[in-house]
Amino acid sequence: MSTATPKHPSITGGCVCESIRYQISFPEGSVYPPNPCTCQCTTCRKHSGALIVHFITVQLPQITWLSPTNSDSPPNRPSEIHTSSKAVRYFCAKCGTSLAFKLLELDELELMAGTLDEDVLNGPHATELTRPIGAQFFCKRVIEGTTDFIMKSEDADLKKSIKWVEDSSEGKKLD
Numbered sequence: 001m002s003t004a005t006p007k008h009p010s011i012t013g014g015c016v017c018e019s020i021r022y023q024i025s026f027p028e029g030s031v032y033p034p035n036p037c038t039c040q041c042t043t044c045r046k047h048s049g050a051l052i053v054h055f056i057t058v059q060l061p062q063i064t065w066l067s068p069t070n071s072d073s074p075p076n077r078p079s080e081i082h083t084s085s086k087a088v089r090y091f092c093a094k095c096g097t098s099l100a101f102k103l104l105e106l107d108e109l110e111l112m113a114g115t116l117d118e119d120v121l122n123g124p125h126a127t128e129l130t131r132p133i134g135a136q137f138f139c140k141r142v143i144e145g146t147t148d149f150i151m152k153s154e155d156a157d158l159k160k161s162i163k164w165v166e167d168s169s170e171g172k173k174l175d
């Protein structure tokens with residue numbers, strides 16, 4: 001293990017009731033920014049209550065589950081629910097916060113960016129961490145005039161982001 005200071009500071013987040021807390025580190029060689037993307041599929045919408053869900057992608061070894069805030073008790077792990085045969089969603093069983101989505105076949109989490117702490121989302125790295133330059137999923141569910149701004153953005157990086165009609169396994173990209 002290298003003891004060199006990682007180039008990017010670690011970030012923290014958790015659920016509303018703060019019983020589930022996590023830290024994401026960015027060791028040398030990890031992807032940064034962590035593939036920020038959005039999804040507008042029905043399951044993301046219903047599970048989160050948001051019209052657009054913003055994710056960042058982290059490899060499982062990048063995540064450390066922390067003790068609840070103001071507590072020395074061992075870290076709590078999120079509860080899991082299988083929302084399809086391919087995927088599981090992580091949430092807090094106490095307060096209901098949606099935390100992450102995981103494809104069973106991958107050792108990575110799509111972490112809901114809205115669960116990052118305020119000091120991260122209002123901090124100096126917020127834009128690079130969350131601007132969805134990675135991909136936009138389920139563009140076919142876009143709501144005209146409400147959630148189509150990402151597809152219509154003139155921002156050069158967002159223009160380059162991959163706009164999937166559904167998810168990437170289905171394979172069709174928006175023209």
Ligand SMILES: [Zn+2]
Pocket residue numbers: 015016017018019020092093094095096097
């Ligand atoms: Zn909670």
Ligand SMILES: [Zn+2]
Pocket residue numbers: 039040041042043044045137138
């Ligand atoms: Zn989705």
